Amino acid sequence: MEKIVLIGAGGHCKVIIDIIKSTNKYEIIGITDNEKKGYLLDIPIIGNDDVLSDIYSKGVKNAFICIGALNDMKIREKIFNNLKSIGFKLPILKHKNSIVSLYAEIGEGNCIMAGAIINAGARIESNCIINTASIIEHDCKIGFNCHISPNASIGGNVTIGHNSHIGIGSIIIQNVNIGSNVTIGAGSVVINNIDNDKLVVGIPGKVKKYKK
Numbered sequence: 088m089e090k091i092v093l094i095g096a097g098g099h100c101k102v103i104i105d106i107i108k109s110t111n112k113y114e115i116i117g118i119t120d121n122e123k124k125g126y127l128l129d130i131p132i133i134g135n136d137d138v139l140s141d142i143y144s145k146g147v148k149n150a151f152i153c154i155g156a157l158n159d160m161k162i163r164e165k166i167f168n169n170l171k172s173i174g175f176k177l178p179i180l181k182h183k184n185s186i187v188s189l190y191a192e193i194g195e196g197n198c199i200m201a202g203a204i205i206n207a208g209a210r211i212e213s214n215c216i217i218n219t220a221s222i223i224e225h226d227c228k229i230g231f232n233c234h235i236s237p238n239a240s241i242g243g244n245v246t247i248g249h250n251s252h253i254g255i256g257s258i259i260i261q262n263v264n265i266g267s268n269v270t271i272g273a274g275s276v277v278i279n280n281i282d283n284d285k286l287v288v289g290i291p292g293k294v295k296k297y298k299k
């Protein structure tokens with residue numbers, strides 16, 4: 088089994104641990120966290136992010152970001168860049184009970200959780216969270232470092248820019264373009280294109296505020 092280190096000992100990390108154990112492909116050597124100490128589930132917290140270079144030089148070549156950032160996706164982007172500069176490989180973690188088309192393209196560092204479905208022609212760039220029971224329909228293009236929350240449904244041929252968060256239980260109808268650094272509130276229904284840097288809520292989804 089290859090060794091892997093996890094970053095961020097919060098609730099999202101517990102779900103990632105489950106996925107890793109379900110695949111039987113990686114041995115988790117520990118979790119880094121800038122605040123917490125002790126254990127998360129049965130995995131030791133081995134220090135803050137300063138120990139990552141040392142861990143890499145000792146032969147652990149895989150890492151995974153376990154922070155489920157919601158409103159500020161840039162935190163995950165920063166950690167991704169740090170891990171890549173050290174040299175880590177970020178694998179694709181896919182729960183055994185998720186469904187991913189043979190005709191979908193999935194970038195590095197993506198985590199595809201239980202019950203998620205990704206259909207043919209979809210392309211998901213690196214470092215995204217495709218959360219529990221979310222649906223990415225055919226031909227969607229999802230940019231770098233997006234979070235598709237549990238039970239969100241993204242209709243066919245939707246595009247989403249980078250660093251965007253699609254809230255829990257929301258619906259994006261087919262052919263809509265959503266920009267970068269966008270947040271879609273829980274339970275919203277998006278029927279129109281959304282520009283960069285917007286927070287959108289409601290049914291139908293309306294811009295509530297600018298995020299910049």
Ligand SMILES: CC(C)(COP(=O)(O)OP(=O)(O)OC[C@H]1O[C@@H](n2cnc3c(N)ncnc32)[C@H](O)[C@@H]1OP(=O)(O)O)[C@@H](O)C(=O)NCCC(=O)NCCS
Nearest residue numbers: 158218236237253254255270271272273274275288289295
């Ligand atoms: C949209 C969201 C990010 C807003 O958070 P926020 O920036 O802290 O904004 P506030 O809570 O101050 O709300 C701002 C306004 O939007 C409204 N609002 C917030 N979320 C809403 C939602 N999901 N649907 C409808 N209206 C919403 C609030 O009532 C408030 O309205 P007001 O200004 O008229 O009083 C948050 O409510 C949300 O839905 N997050 C998604 C959570 C999620 O997906 N979790 C997944 C975990 S895995």
